[in-house]
Amino acid sequence: MSRIGVFTCWCGENIARTVDVDEVATQVAGLPGVRCSLNYKYMCSDPGQAMVREKIASEKLDGIVVASCSPHMHLKTFRRAAQTAGLNPYLVEMANIREQCSWVHHDKPSATAKAIDIIRLSVAKVRNDVPLRPIQVPVTRRALVIGGGVAGIQAALDIADAGHEVVMVEREPSIGGKMAGLSETFPTLDCSQCILTPRMVEVGQHPRIKLYSYSEVEAVDGFVGNFKIKIRQKARYVDISKCTGCGDCWNVCPLKKNPSEFDYGMGMRPAIYIPFPQAVPARPVIDKKVCAKLIRNGCGLCEKKCKAGAINFKDEDRVVEESVGCIVVATGYKLYSIAKEQPKASLSGYGEYGYGKYKDVIDSLQFERLISASGPTGGVFKRPSDGAVPKNVVFISCVGSRDNAKGLPYCSKICCMYTAKHTMLYKHKVHDGQAHVFYMDIRAGGKGYDEFVRRAIEQDGAKYYRGRVSKITQEDGKLMVRGADTLAGVPVTIEADLVVLASAMRPADGVEELAQKLNIGYDEHGFLMESHPKLRPVETNTGGVFIAGACQAPKDIPEAVAQASAAASKVQVMLAADELTREPEIAAINEQMCAACYTCLNTCPYHAIERAEVRTGRGVFIKRTARVNPGLCMGCGTCVSVCPSKSADLQGFSEQQIYAMVESLA
Amino acid sequence: MNIGYYPGCALHGSSNDYEQSLRACLGMLDVELQEVKDWICCGATAAHSFNHKLSLALPARNLALAERDGHKQLFAPCPLCSMQLLKTQKAIAGNGLRQELSQIVEADLRGDSQVLNLIQVFQNIGLDRLKAVVKTPLKETVAACYYGCLLTRPPDVVHFDDFEQPTSMESVVAATGAKTVAWNYKTECCGAGMTMANEDTVLDLAHKILSNAAAHGANCLVVACPMCHVNLDMKQEAVNRRYGKNLALVVYYLSDLVGLALGISAEQLGINRHFVTKA
C-alpha cells in the first residue's frame, strides 16, 4: 500500500505558463498510490518546503514526488525537507517538468499531457523505492600533493597548517617549480626567489610535510579516502641524510660543462650539481647520463672529497608506499618548444623564426634566467651568441598560442603581462637599450595589470607594434625581424640583437600518463579537466582528487596560489572527520546469483568492482562473487547493463523500477 | 626511366636554354622525356588572376592529355606549371568537379598522375647513383640554392620539402661535389611574371636576392624555375645599373650543375646562352 504525495510546482511562470498546473494536480491525484496532490507557486521556497513537511506528517506519506525543475537544482533541498519530517530522504523523486517539458514546448495541451506522463513515471518509480542509508567510508587523514611548484607549495602548507600530514612528491631535485627560476614577478616586480624561498624553506622544515624530492608517482590504487600510492625515489647517488650541502663535491667535479636544466640551457652545471643555491632540499644529485664514474668507472673525485661520506655510486631507485585520503595535482607547465621537433603530430615548430638555428632567438624562460640577478650571466644582461649587451631586443607575443594552423588555438594568458615586464626589466638593466614588442592584443585583466603595461610603454619607453612577425633571418650578427603594424598598415622590419619568443604555456611532460594513473580527465591539450568550469574549478570528476595551478589551464601566480588554497580547503572538508559520507545510489551485486564471470569487473570504468568470496560463518568457501566497492562506485550502471545473470542492480534506480516506469505509460 | 614531360610555354620560348640543359643532363642519366602530345599553356599567373575556373581548366586539359598518353609520372620543369597541375589535382579530389572539368576540357580526367619538379626527378634517379656517375666534382662552385616561391608553396598543395628551411636542392647540389651556402633568401619571391609590366618590383626583389647570395659567400646561384632564371640572369645587368652594383653571379639551372659534374660541356648544356656567363 503506497501513500505518495505529489507536489506540482508552478516555478512562477516558468512551468505554469506552458503547463496547466491545476489540471496536472487534478489528474495525478488519480494515479495509483497517490494519497495527496497539490500545486504551489514555488515549491523550493520556505513555505513550499513547509507544505511538503506538513503533508508528510499529516498524511503519513511514504514517498513523495516533486514535479518541478531538474534534480540538479533542488533534489537535495527536498531530500532534506523529507528527512526533517521523518521520511527517508531516498524516498523522494523529482519529476522534471521544466527543463524537459515547459521549457522546450509551446503548445499548452500537449505540454500538460506530457507533464502528467512524466509524473506518472516518477510515481511508478517512487512506489518501488526502498529506504537507503548514506554510505560511510573511512578516511586516511593525510593528503598527497603532486608537484612542488608554487601551487603545490601553497596547497601543502595550507593542509599541513590545518593539522593534517602531507606527502609531497616533486620530480626535480628541488621544489620551487618554474617560479624559482623567474627573475621578478608582475605587477609588483618582486624578486621571485625572495618571495618564494621562505615558503620553500617552510615546506622543507614543516613537521607535517614529508617531502619526496627527485621522485615520481609510480602507481595509484584505491579510492577517495583510501588511496595507496607507490612513489619511486630516483637514485640521487647522494645520501641526503648524511650530506651537509657543503658544496665540495660540485666544486671539484671536472665535468663542468653540462647545459643547466634550471637555466634552460643558458648556463652550465657540473655532473654532480645542485640546481640552484636556495634549493630545497639543498642536496646535490648526480647526472647519470654524463658522470664518468657511473658510465665507465672513472673519476670518483667527489666521493674522495666528501667529508661526510655521502656519495653512494651504488644507489638505486627505491619504491615506497604511502597511504593518503586525498590527492592534489599541481604539476605545473612547460613552454611550447620553438624548435622543429614536436611531441605531437598536431603541432609544428616555427621554422620562420629560426628554430634552434640562431643562438640569439630564445624563449621567455631563457630570458628570465639571463636577466636574473642570480642567473648564469651573473646579473649582467648578455646575449648567448657572443656575450654582447643587446641594444635592441625584440619580443614576440603569441608564439605557439592563438595559432590554429601550427600550434595551439588557446591564449596563453600570461605572456602579455610578462612581456611588458620583460621590457621593463631589460630597460632597467640596459638604460640605452630599446625594447620592441610585436603583439596581437594586450590581455591585462588583473588588478593593476593594465596600468603596468601602460607603465612599460609610457615610462620605460617600450615600442609596441600591432602585428605578427613573419620571418627572422640573420645578417652580419643582427637578427632581421620582419613584422607588421596593422594599425598603420605598414610592414615593420627591426634589426635586433636578441629576439625573445613568448612561447605558449603547455601542461608539463608526462601529465597524461599521470592522469590515467589517477583516473582523471584531461582535454586535447593535456590540461587536466575540472569538474565544472564555473562552479567547481579545483575538483575533478574523481572523488578525492583535486587540481591546482597551471596544470589545469594557463594562469599566473596569484591565480595559482588562490587555486591551491581552494584545493586545500576542499581537502580539509574531506579530511575533517574520520569518515566520509557518500550517496548510496550505487550498484550492488546479488551475491547468491552472481556467476563470477567478472564481465562487470572488466567493464567498470571506475575499477569499483572486486573479486570476492562468499564463505560460511566458519570460513568455509562457498562460491566466488563480484562485489562492488561502495567507496568507489559512481552509480553509472555499466555493470548492470553487461551482467548476463541480472545480479548487478542500481540502488535507487533498479531494473524493477525502470520496468514499472515503462509499464506505467502503457 | 621514361617519364611524361610537360615543358610549358617558357621552355619552348625564351627559356629554351633550360630545355637544352634538361635534355643534355637527363639524357646522360638515361631519363627519356616523353613530351605530352599537343599540350597547351597551363594558364600561368594570368589565368588564376582573372578566371578561377579557367585556372583549373587549362591544367586539367594537360593532366588529361598526359593520362591519355599513359604517363604515370609527369615532369613539369617550371614550378608555375607544376603548382597549377597539383592545384587542379587537389581541387578535383573527391568531388564532382572532375566530371565538370572533363566536359569543359573535352578529355577524360582522372587526376592520378604523379607531378614532379626537377628536384624530384633527381631524387627519383637517386642521389647515390648521381654521386657514383659524377666525373668532375665541382670543387670551385659555391652555390646559393634559390627555390623561389612555387616549388615549396603553397605547402598544402605541393607537399614538397620544408617551405621555411628547404634542403632538397642542396642535397642534389652536394652530390655534384659543389658547396652550398646558408643564406636568407632561399624562398623569397623574385617577382615572377612582373618582368615586363612591373619592372621596378622585379629589380627590387632580384637585387635583394642576388646581394644576399653574394653577401653569404656564394659565387653563383642555382635555380629550378625559368621565370626565376630570367629575373636573376637576364635582369642582372639592369639590377647592377639601377643599384650601382657589380654583381656577377652566374645563375645555373640545377640541371646545368649536374650536367657539368657529369662531364657534359657548358655549350652542350646551353650555359653559354645565359646572360651572365662569367663570375
Added chain:
Amino acid sequence: MEQDLEDNVLPLRAPDSFLPAGLAQTHFQDCYQCGKCTAGCPVAARMDLTPNQLIRLLQLDDSGTALRSSAIWECVSCQTCSARCPKSVDCAGVMDMLRESSLSLGEAATSQHAVIAFQKAFLDNIRRNGRLAELELIGLYKADVAWNTGRIGVLFKDAALAPQLNKRKKLHLLPGKAKDRGVVDRIFARCSEPEKK
C-alpha cells in the same frame, strides 16, 4: 555594369554577391588581423592597402575600396601569406578573387593598367595560339600600353634586349602552336559563361 557609387560602398546588395562564390572557401571571415601576411609580403611596402587591410575591408562589407586598390595588382602571387597564416586563410586566393571581380565589375585601378594589360594580352595570346607566342605577346602588350596610357617610351623599352635574345637563340619568330587550338578557344568560352546562380 552601371552603378551609383556612394562613399566607398557598392550599392545595396549582400557584399559577397559581388565576389566570386569561391570567396567563402578562403575562410577570410576567420581572419583575426594578426598582420603576419603583411609582415611577410615582399611587396607590402609598395601597396596602398596591405593584405590584412584588404581582408579587413571585406569583413567590413566594404568590397568597393578593396576592388579599387592598386595593391591587388602589385601582388606577385608568391603564396607566402597563405603559407604562414595562423588561421589558414587563403589570402593569396582572396587576392585572386579580388582581381577577377575588379575586372568583371570594371573597378580596376587605372594606375595599374600595364600589369592588367599584360595579363589580358597573355590570355588573349594563349586563347588564339594554344601556347604562348612571346613576340606577339610583347608586341601587342606594348602597343596597348602605349596607346592607352600615352607612354610611347614603352614601345622602345628594352629594345636592346631583342638582339641579345636573338644572339642567344631565344627569340622565336614562328613559335610552335598547339595543333588543336579550337579546343582552347572552347575551354575559354565555357569558363567565361556567367555563373548560374
